[in-house]
Amino acid sequence: MAKKKKPTKTKEKKPRFQKLKAFFANRQTQTILGLFFVVFAIFLFVAFASFLFSWQIDQSEITEFSNRTAKVENLLGKVGNSLSEFFMYKGFGIAAFILPILLFLTGFYLLIQVSFAKLRKPWGWGILGMIWFAILFGFFTSDASLLSGVVGYELNIYLEQFLGKTGILLLLIFTFLAYLAIRFKLNANHFAQLFKTKERATEETKDEEPAKVDDEVPIVKDLSEPTPSEKIDKNEQEKKSDFELSVENLQPTISNYLGKDSEKEQKEEEDLTLAIEIKEEEPVVDEVSIDVEKIVEEKSETENLADKIVEDFGEFDPTLELGNFKFPTLNLLREFNESIAVDQEELEANKNRIVETLSNYKIGIAKIKATVGPTVTLYEIVPDAGVRISKIKNLEDDIALSLSALGIRIIAPIPGKGTIGIEVPNKNATMVSMKSMIASSKFQKAQMELPIALGKTISNESFIVDLAKMPHLLMAGATGQGKSVGLNVVLTSLLYKKHPAEVKFVLVDPKKVELTLFNKIERHYLAKLPDSEEAIITDTTKVVNTLNSLCIEMDARYDLLKSAMVRNIKEYNTKFKARKLNPENGHQFLPYIVLVIDEFADLIMTAGKEVETPIARLAQLARAIGIHLIVATQRPSVNVITGIIKANFPARIAFRVTSKIDSRTILDGSGADQLIGKGDMLYSGGNELVRIQCAFVDTPEVEKITDFIGSQRAYPDAHLLPEYVGEEGGTSLDIDISDRDTLFKDAALVIITAQQGSASLLQRKLKLGYNRAGRIIDQLEAAGIVGPFEGSKARQVLIPDELALNQLLEHEKNS
Numbered sequence: 136m137a138k139k140k141k142p143t144k145t146k147e148k149k150p151r152f153q154k155l156k157a158f159f160a161n162r163q164t165q166t167i168l169g170l171f172f173v174v175f176a177i178f179l180f181v182a183f184a185s186f187l188f189s190w191q192i193d194q195s196e197i198t199e200f201s202n203r204t205a206k207v208e209n210l211l212g213k214v215g216n217s218l219s220e221f222f223m224y225k226g227f228g229i230a231a232f233i234l235p236i237l238l239f240l241t242g243f244y245l246l247i248q249v250s251f252a253k254l255r256k257p258w259g260w261g262i263l264g265m266i267w268f269a270i271l272f273g274f275f276t277s278d279a280s281l282l283s284g285v286v287g288y289e290l291n292i293y294l295e296q297f298l299g300k301t302g303i304l305l306l307l308i309f310t311f312l313a314y315l316a317i318r319f320k321l322n323a324n325h326f327a328q329l330f331k332t333k334e335r336a337t338e339e340t341k342d343e344e345p346a347k348v349d350d351e352v353p354i355v356k357d358l359s360e361p362t363p364s365e366k367i368d369k370n371e372q373e374k375k376s377d378f379e380l381s382v383e384n385l386q387p388t389i390s391n392y393l394g395k396d397s398e399k400e401q402k403e404e405e406d407l408t409l410a411i412e413i414k415e416e417e418p419v420v421d422e423v424s425i426d427v428e429k430i431v432e433e434k435s436e437t438e439n440l441a442d443k444i445v446e447d448f449g450e451f452d453p454t455l456e457l458g459n460f461k462f463p464t465l466n467l468l469r470e471f472n473e474s475i476a477v478d479q480e481e482l483e484a485n486k487n488r489i490v491e492t493l494s495n496y497k498i499g500i501a502k503i504k505a506t507v508g509p510t511v512t513l514y515e516i517v518p519d520a521g522v523r524i525s526k527i528k529n530l531e532d533d534i535a536l537s538l539s540a541l542g543i544r545i546i547a548p549i550p551g552k553g554t555i556g557i558e559v560p561n562k563n564a565t566m567v568s569m570k571s572m573i574a575s576s577k578f579q580k581a582q583m584e585l586p587i588a589l590g591k592t593i594s595n596e597s598f599i600v601d602l603a604k605m606p607h608l609l610m611a612g613a614t615g616q617g618k619s620v621g622l623n624v625v626l627t628s629l630l631y632k633k634h635p636a637e638v639k640f641v642l643v644d645p646k647k648v649e650l651t652l653f654n655k656i657e658r659h660y661l662a663k664l665p666d667s668e669e670a671i672i673t674d675t676t677k678v679v680n681t682l683n684s685l686c687i688e689m690d691a692r693y694d695l696l697k698s699a700m701v702r703n704i705k706e707y708n709t710k711f712k713a714r715k716l717n718p719e720n721g722h723q724f725l726p727y728i729v730l731v732i733d734e735f736a737d738l739i740m741t742a743g744k745e746v747e748t749p750i751a752r753l754a755q756l757a758r759a760i761g762i763h764l765i766v767a768t769q770r771p772s773v774n775v776i777t778g779i780i781k782a783n784f785p786a787r788i789a790f791r792v793t794s795k796i797d798s799r800t801i802l803d804g805s806g807a808d809q810l811i812g813k814g815d816m817l818y819s820g821g822n823e824l825v826r827i828q829c830a831f832v833d834t835p836e837v838e839k840i841t842d843f844i845g846s847q848r849a850y851p852d853a854h855l856l857p858e859y860v861g862e863e864g865g866t867s868l869d870i871d872i873s874d875r876d877t878l879f880k881d882a883a884l885v886i887i888t889a890q891q892g893s894a895s896l897l898q899r900k901l902k903l904g905y906n907r908a909g910r911i912i913d914q915l916e917a918a919g920i921v922g923p924f925e926g927s928k929a930r931q932v933l934i935p936d937e938l939a940l941n942q943l944l945e946h947e948k949n950s
């Protein structure tokens with residue numbers, strides 16, 4: 136009992152808290168509050184300033200607050216006086232001025248809508264500052280005065296008992312230095328560095344001094360008569376370096392030159408010659424001396440800059456471009472009477488018939504329990520001990536006959552329960568409206584990437600699944616059993632939950648009528664090929680191009696994920712939002728792409744392998760990069776849902792099908808043939824089958840939603856997928872050599888080095904547009920460097936290495 140009470144309490148509290156949250160999130164509330172804070176801050180500031188001059192005069196009036204005859208000098212009257220008395224005299228003294236500054240900042244932030252998180256720091260430092268200044272002023276004043284306030288004075292007395300006067304002073308100095316260290320991000324290394332640079336500077340000056348002396352020595356020596364001590368020792372002469380020898384070699388050259396003049400002159404100018412010799416020597420010395428470049432220490436940051444960008448600008452918000460986008464409201468959806476009427480008589484009658492039929496076959500029942508769902512009621516039976524389960528399973532048709540009802544399904548045993556279930560359709564089925572699904576708190580609070588509200592289970596629980604986890608969905612069912620409604624339910628769910636920046640749809644509708652309504656939201660939610668006019672694809676050749684284009688997008692996304700060193704789109708986007716990926720390196724926020732294909736059988740019939748291959752490739756690989764497939768088909772035959780497709784679509788929905796074989800094809804078991812239609816479906820998310828009544832959303836409802844979204848500001852164009860040049864899009868293969876692209880040879884080298892003939896490789900390596908890369912690939916094909924087009928696979932490279940390429944090109948020129 137106690138356990139049951141708890142959740143009701145929290146349920147009551149939450150809406151009230153949310154209302155309060157919504158109230159404060161309202162811009163009007165924020166404006167009024169902001170203005171109040173700003174005005175109140177100015178009020179306090181003026182009152183405090185005035186109090187500085189009038190406090191002694193007004194002090195006696197404090198007790199006379201209600202006395203109308205008593206007058207005060209404070210510019211802001213008795214209220215100003217009392218507040219100042221409270222905050223300054225009885226509070227923090229002069230330091231109380233910090234308070235109006237903080238209030239002003241708060242009001243200002245509220246007005247310009249800066250996040251509250253940014254106020255935490257100023258308030259924290261502000262309050263600490265008030266206390267610190269109060270203590271500081273209290274330290275220097277001997278009485279409770281206006282400077283320190285009562286707080287500062289009392290704190291000083293209190294601290295003095297423990298630390299003494301000197302202790303307080305040290306504490307103040309320490310806290311001040313600690314503040315400097317935290318505020319300006321200083322640490323001991325900075326001081327050490329400061330010390331080192333000083334030391335280096337003094338060392339440099341010291342180094343320079345002896346150098347000067349050395350330089351001067353030879354000049355002094357040369358100009359003066361050589362002293363006996365400086366006469367060259369023979370031993371030393373032997374040790375002379377080559378360099379010194381070369382100086383000697385210079386000597387005769389100059390003296391020979393001088394020798395051409397008279398010998399007298401030679402003697403007279405001997406001293407001078409020496410000086411000249413040395414002067415000649417100087418530049419040689421200079422050449423050899425090493426000029427040591429000053430080591431400039433690179434500036435380093437003390438914190439991660441990405442964090443700083445986030446701190447300054449907040450996380451990247453992908454929804455900013457359509458910041459005013461309004462999600463569709465609940466009132467666009469229709470309301471139905473959805474209360475399930477439990478018909479006691481019907482229940483009783485069905486129970487009696489089940490018991491009777493089973494007893495005819497000598498199967499005793501220990502217990503029976505009924506759960507009434509929207510369309511079917513589940514009777515859970517606990518058979519007597521020793522009854523074989525297979526025996527009950529075989530009685531399916533007999534029980535159906537005795538209950539004279541269609542769509543009876545026997546689940547023997549119910550997984551995880553140890554009972555046997557018999558699902559019997561209700562006489563009056565209840566519709567599950569889309570509105571109830573969208574409004575359910577399970578959907579509203581779903582923390583999923585791509586939540587889909589499919590419908591209600593037999594126990595009336597809303598069944599919400601995450602398309603991102605599925606990761607692809609296969610839908611099958613005979614015509615008129617609710618497939619199209621199911622697709623609309625999926626799309627509507629996503630429209631109610633995801634911003635246009637977060638998800639894009641690629642819609643393929645060969646029937647041309649089912650998804651046309653979504654044309655209105657083309658520039659919000661749809662993705663298309665660059666050259667196509669219509670975003671919704673109805674033409675088979677366009678489907679092939681779109682699928683191949685999605686394969687290119689997939690490859691490009693994998694490259695992005697690789698360079699960002701993440702494993703999936705969620706991690707990638709989180710990293711991108713935290714501004715850890717540079718958009719200049721090609722990184723961008725990646726929206727989920729949901730590819731919806733209606734009438735898959737029709738596509739396979741007309742395009743066969745051409746669509747199957749890229750679909751299989753996407754299904755196999757696209758889960759991590761946020762491309763999800765929803766494929767619907769009327770005919771779940773094995774040539775439509777082939778083994779390779781089936782293997783990659785673990786999540787499947789089966790509406791009613793006409794034969795057991797079809798049921799087996801789609802669900803790997805029977806059951807879908809026993810459904811009753813009209814949205815009655817079985818969902819298989821791996822191994823377990825869940826019976827669900829699909830939600831119902833009408834065409835007018837979808838129209839209202841798309842109108843609502845379509846009427847809002849949109850992106851300039853639909854989301855553009857990478858361009859794909861199909862086989863027929865290529866130019867003729869007889870390309871003239873002179874018409875070749877200027878980058879032809881570079882491209883050939885890239886392709887040969889990588890041994891991979893793909894246009895996207897050229898795009899990346901040579902930084903080309905897709906069209907140009909495609910043209911070059913065609914030219915390479917014409918030149919016999921790459922093989923022919925092979926669907927989504929890269930072309931074969933026919934030239935093994937650069938040498939062979941050169942030979943080929945040379946041969947071309949000569950021929």
Ligand SMILES: Nc1ncnc2c1ncn2[C@@H]1O[C@H](COP(=O)(O)OP(=O)(O)OP(=O)(O)O)[C@@H](O)[C@H]1O
Binds near residue numbers: 612615621814
């Ligand atoms: N979830 C549902 N709840 C109630 N009724 C439904 C539901 N889904 C479908 N129906 C009924 O079934 C009819 C056919 O549904 P829908 O058009 O989705 O069938 P379909 O399988 O797409 O058929 P087709 O393959 O011919 O397009 C609807 O008009 C509606 O009356």
